[in-house]
Amino acid sequence: MKAARVRSTVIALSALAWALIPPLDALALQCAVGTFEFFPGGGIKSCRIEADHQFWTARGERIVCAGKTLMVQHENGAVARCTIPEPLVFGTTRCAAGSVVELGPDGGLKACGR
DSSP: OHHHHHHHHHHHHHHHHHHHSOOHHHHHOOBOTTOOEEOTTSOEEEEEESSOEEEEOTTSOEEEEOTTEEEEEOTTSOEEEEEOSSOEEETTEEEOTTOEEEEOTTSOEEEEEO
């Protein structure tokens, strides 16, 4: 009985920590001071990231946003727009290094270009 109670407590604390602590990618995001823009609800809308930063789109595709550039998010936290430092392929569309990539809230490619 005591072991079951301890296990339940550990599960509950783990769930609480997951809810309160953002994912590691969010913790590692370094934005330049004074460049933050927020949504009315408080989430980060945009900022100028200090270094290249890896994200995962809402569709599970890896995207690297270039440092020293503006990164914009949708309200759901998905990447909306950023400049990519390396070539990237979305489905059948190839985006060149240095392109500004625009993604929908579902992670689908809307545009890429310079």
